[in-house]
Amino acid sequence: MSDLLDTVRGLAKKTDSKILMVVLDGVGGLPLTLNGETELASAKTPNLDALAQESQLGLVELVGAGITPGSGPGHLSLFGYDPLRYVVGRGALSAVGIGVKLNSGDVAVRGNFATLGAGRVIDDRRAGRPSDEKNAEIVTLLKGAIPEIDGVPVEIYTESEHRFVVVFRAQGEPLGANLSDVDPQVTGVPPMQAQAQDPASEKTAGLVNAFVARAEEALKGEEQVNGVLFRGYSDVPHFPSFEDAYQLGAACIASYPMYKGLASLVGMDVLEVEGHEDALDGKVKALTENWAKYDFFYFHVKKTDSTGEDGDFAEKVHKIEIFDELLPQLLALKPDVIAIVGDHSTPSKLLSHSWHPVPLLIRSEHGRKDHAARYTEEEAQKGSLGLRRGPDVMPLLMANALKLNKYGA
Amino acid sequence: MSDLLDTVRGLAKKTDSKILMVVLDGVGGLPLTLNGETELASAKTPNLDALAQESQLGLVELVGAGITPGSGPGHLSLFGYDPLRYVVGRGALSAVGIGVKLNSGDVAVRGNFATLGAGRVIDDRRAGRPSDEKNAEIVTLLKGAIPEIDGVPVEIYTESEHRFVVVFRAQGEPLGANLSDVDPQVTGVPPMQAQAQDPASEKTAGLVNAFVARAEEALKGEEQVNGVLFRGYSDVPHFPSFEDAYQLGAACIASYPMYKGLASLVGMDVLEVEGHEDALDGKVKALTENWAKYDFFYFHVKKTDSTGEDGDFAEKVHKIEIFDELLPQLLALKPDVIAIVGDHSTPSKLLSHSWHPVPLLIRSEHGRKDHAARYTEEEAQKGSLGLRRGPDVMPLLMANALKLNKYGA
Numbered sequence: 047m048s049d050l051l052d053t054v055r056g057l058a059k060k061t062d063s064k065i066l067m068v069v070l071d072g073v074g075g076l077p078l079t080l081n082g083e084t085e086l087a088s089a090k091t092p093n094l095d096a097l098a099q100e101s102q103l104g105l106v107e108l109v110g111a112g113i114t115p116g117s118g119p120g121h122l123s124l125f126g127y128d129p130l131r132y133v134v135g136r137g138a139l140s141a142v143g144i145g146v147k148l149n150s151g152d153v154a155v156r157g158n159f160a161t162l163g164a165g166r167v168i169d170d171r172r173a174g175r176p177s178d179e180k181n182a183e184i185v186t187l188l189k190g191a192i193p194e195i196d197g198v199p200v201e202i203y204t205e206s207e208h209r210f211v212v213v214f215r216a217q218g219e220p221l222g223a224n225l226s227d228v229d230p231q232v233t234g235v236p237p238m239q240a241q242a243q244d245p246a247s248e249k250t251a252g253l254v255n256a257f258v259a260r261a262e263e264a265l266k267g268e269e270q271v272n273g274v275l276f277r278g279y280s281d282v283p284h285f286p287s288f289e290d291a292y293q294l295g296a297a298c299i300a301s302y303p304m305y306k307g308l309a310s311l312v313g314m315d316v317l318e319v320e321g322h323e324d325a326l327d328g329k330v331k332a333l334t335e336n337w338a339k340y341d342f343f344y345f346h347v348k349k350t351d352s353t354g355e356d357g358d359f360a361e362k363v364h365k366i367e368i369f370d371e372l373l374p375q376l377l378a379l380k381p382d383v384i385a386i387v388g389d390h391s392t393p394s395k396l397l398s399h400s401w402h403p404v405p406l407l408i409r410s411e412h413g414r415k416d417h418a419a420r421y422t423e424e425e426a427q428k429g430s431l432g433l434r435r436g437p438d439v440m441p442l443l444m445a446n447a448l449k450l451n452k453y454g455a
Numbered sequence: 456m457s458d459l460l461d462t463v464r465g466l467a468k469k470t471d472s473k474i475l476m477v478v479l480d481g482v483g484g485l486p487l488t489l490n491g492e493t494e495l496a497s498a499k500t501p502n503l504d505a506l507a508q509e510s511q512l513g514l515v516e517l518v519g520a521g522i523t524p525g526s527g528p529g530h531l532s533l534f535g536y537d538p539l540r541y542v543v544g545r546g547a548l549s550a551v552g553i554g555v556k557l558n559s560g561d562v563a564v565r566g567n568f569a570t571l572g573a574g575r576v577i578d579d580r581r582a583g584r585p586s587d588e589k590n591a592e593i594v595t596l597l598k599g600a601i602p603e604i605d606g607v608p609v610e611i612y613t614e615s616e617h618r619f620v621v622v623f624r625a626q627g628e629p630l631g632a633n634l635s636d637v638d639p640q641v642t643g644v645p646p647m648q649a650q651a652q653d654p655a656s657e658k659t660a661g662l663v664n665a666f667v668a669r670a671e672e673a674l675k676g677e678e679q680v681n682g683v684l685f686r687g688y689s690d691v692p693h694f695p696s697f698e699d700a701y702q703l704g705a706a707c708i709a710s711y712p713m714y715k716g717l718a719s720l721v722g723m724d725v726l727e728v729e730g731h732e733d734a735l736d737g738k739v740k741a742l743t744e745n746w747a748k749y750d751f752f753y754f755h756v757k758k759t760d761s762t763g764e765d766g767d768f769a770e771k772v773h774k775i776e777i778f779d780e781l782l783p784q785l786l787a788l789k790p791d792v793i794a795i796v797g798d799h800s801t802p803s804k805l806l807s808h809s810w811h812p813v814p815l816l817i818r819s820e821h822g823r824k825d826h827a828a829r830y831t832e833e834e835a836q837k838g839s840l841g842l843r844r845g846p847d848v849m850p851l852l853m854a855n856a857l858k859l860n861k862y863g864a
Contacts, residue, residue: 050519050520050522053518053519053522053539054521054522057522099490100489100490412485412802412804412805412809412811413485413489414485414486414493414811414832414833415486415490415491415492415493415832415833416490417836430832430833430836432514432836432841432842433842434520434842438519438520438521439520440521441519441520441521441522441810442520442521442810443521444521445520445521445522445523445809445810446521450521450522450523450810451523452523452524452525452807452808453518453522453523453524453525453528453538454524454525454526454527454528454538454542454543455525455526455527455545455548455687
């Protein structure tokens, strides 16, 4: 299978120009009432408005028509990796998200702590959503009980609440990741046995089933957290790195594990960000201090998504306005190309990610006249970039930065 | 790999309707200042305007988002051959461009005359850009010196200035074209040895290296033109012919070698055009005189590109206006379908081809209402054809000419 990334990869050249890609997580929205305004349209955004008037706009579908992207596919798409071709398992995503490096042959597994009743029947698939502290306590207990299985080193990590990650470290022979879930995704039944779906995964299935048994044994004294469920096994994804694909020295400026993990997966340097939660000031500081060192910056803003997930329209509007206030500090760095885009929509009306296209803004010296006057869903329809798929974004940024050679003579 | 061409090929039927595809080379542009007008928008084009008002418009990306097409891929795309799938090497392009027919198994190589100094170090990769006459004189000298190598007939042709083409004619066993360049693309080092990249190309590498040595020997008496560099080896591309793909008797009306070569490569008849350079009058004459004989005409206008490459905004505007004056003569032939399109953009601001989409205009009896009032980049955004990839153009023309059967029952 060949796609635009393969072509771009053969054309990319190193130059001095700098690209800043701002991802406003889940920024696309919906009106609460028929013909009403979305969160973006409701926000007062004088700086974004001014930028839009000298930019090219369009709309982007990250995966495809009608498809609601998860954060992983949404971001991979923005980074130019067609999410229908380049798939990262949830286990690998969780692992890299908490800073765990996977090696070729290893398998990472996404786990839930659960509450099991009589006859191992699942009472609660999330074990009453334990605190992160309780989670860490259980993880310490399990680490002591299951340091290895059949000579395969086992690593166990807290993710958050009921979520944890197990990494099986391959010794020589690579471990397969093609096996069935332990988590039945319903209560009232016992956990399932993991079954290998191919010969290479037979050893892994044995490891997983042994882990489940030994964990239940070790957790016998616990009231709520006395079982484990697994869903999502993954080996290490093999992607062309960002540097290899685009000849870009690339830096990630994000504060949440998932986004840092995604960026490191494609080979970006993940910069230190001071502060808690979205830490926008720390992000601007990291961007400014490292501006000379990289060709490409991925700058992530999280709260536009979280407020949408909370169904808080007014607060999402507010978070957009907060970004607008910060925008002049980004523009002051004079990026040759700046893009503002989302990794998916998260309308507060739906309290979840959605399939709606997200507005894309690109400003460079090489744009045509464009009739979009604001960075909103409605105005973006009038933009000159049209409605596109996510993997078009990086080639457009590379082209606008004059970092692509001509294709053919 | 399957694409639209494969489908269209199964649906095409022969009818009496006639299609005229006008390619204004590099016609897409950019404003010189933010939110300014492009070359097309600046031009006074009453005839194009009137035509646009009864046509459908849209925008076309010939290769893909952000990708700047060379003339080869740009034209192949317009002819319906996806340029990511159908690739023509530079050598084959040059050969067909000067009217040399390649047979299966032959290899065509693109050459530069160079100036070599002491120790064979390259002083000038273009030998001071000799005149075409000097080029021809050197080619005559080389023809005498190298009629064949190891029993393989060698043909040598002048292209222009420092450029020439060598064709190695396979005798029985086909010659491979997968070998490394002789041209290091820098000065201050000697030419490189061609290295075969696969077993089938080992004989070709020997021929190329022997040619380099014998040419240097033959050119010993020359001051400036005393070396040869090779870059771009190609065997014969295997495309479905235009006739086979579309059931069209097709004619090319162009005056520059590259475009005639591309057209002949896909099986069009290349018509004689009287006059020099762009020879627009000669082209109209050729079109008119052959109107009864073909179903499809590819009519090429070159100067819209050359002026963009020169960075001459005003002159590009002027060349567009010259085409506008000629347009009524084309319309007088009453084509059932006329398309006006570019093979890529060449903004005078960038002095080169660019990635920006080009406006597409289609007039037939079978269009819907369309709000594009001029053939410009800005108006084309309002058109009913939307933003498309180049390989969509031919199916649209075929459909509008009622030359495609229904797909499926």
